[in-house]
Amino acid sequence: MKRIAVLGSTGSIGCQTLEVIDSLGPEYRVAALTAGSNDSLLAEQIRQFKPEMAALSDTEAADRLRDNIKPYKCFIESGQEGHLTAATWPTADLIVMAQVGFSGFEPLVAALQHGKMIALANKESLVIGGEILMRQGLLDRESILPVDSEHSAIWQCLGALTSDSINRIYLTASGGPFFGKTREELEKVTPAMALKHPNWQMGNKITIDSATMMNKGLEVIEARWLFNLSLDQIEVIIHRQSIIHSMVEYIDGSILAQLGPPDMKLPIQYALTYPERRKSDFERYDPFGRILEFDRPDRDNFPCLELAFSAARTGGTMPAVLNGSNEAAVAAFIEGKISFTSIPLVIETVMRDHDVIIEPEVEDAVHADSWSRVRAAEVIDELTGRVS
């Protein structure tokens, strides 16, 4: 029996994780669930999966949830404390981290400090804290199982081999909906256009990150910490079809790739059933008559990728600032406050203004995140002409 805590259970990855758990049968149980404010969906999930505890970030939503699920014996908490309780829940064997953005950071730290096994979909938490967790000796290949499709691909290609056998990895990117577009065309991009991804069905934040290529930038930093690589060993490669989910080039020159249709259920299931593989009814890839193509990324028109490499090279609190200012800029773009091409401008300005703390502690990263959001809000106001 494997007992699983799913943090961020009402989001895209969270819901798909519960579908996979359901399909795996009675050996897989849900121990804890957390979400932000969607109490009605969480109540449905509690009725179906009967976890021992659940939490919502929103206090009022948690009160509604308590009233709603009275007949079920489920302990309900609210706020950040609730997420930390779920991340360290005593009976949970595996913690699935499927929250969006910064909110995954402190639960990840807590879960690792409690020696929990983690299935990680929240890449931002490693972007913010990878360096800190590495320094504290809390990162190793056995404690974090990647759910992000590219990192799952690399992990599957690696098998029992260690990082020493890797020459480099090719992190594949679909290029998003605007691959090949000119600067002028990108300036006219609306939130509705950016929220339509050609291959993947995902939540709003990651869909915009895919369109700006920031998603790939965050994944470069995630891969660096997950597989203990230098930045020079990570090559971003555009692969429009999203069939190859990433490749590993070994020191002897051999390249291994992992292929499959773009469907997150496969990497989710592999993380849940690891070290076993289970039969699935997921859609299969038919290779006959197909051509797989690769391109170099357009670093000039998609500067977010370079900003991520730059933040990673600087290190310290800079990746937390990259992430925090990106979250703020993406939210402002979705609200229609700034243009698509202003997203990297906001991030670049905030990064330039940041006094980096080298060898930061967890509190420094949390503080850098808050600072970056305040500074991003000021830069956004300057851009929109709302300066006081």
Ligand code: MG
């Ligand atoms: Mg990915």
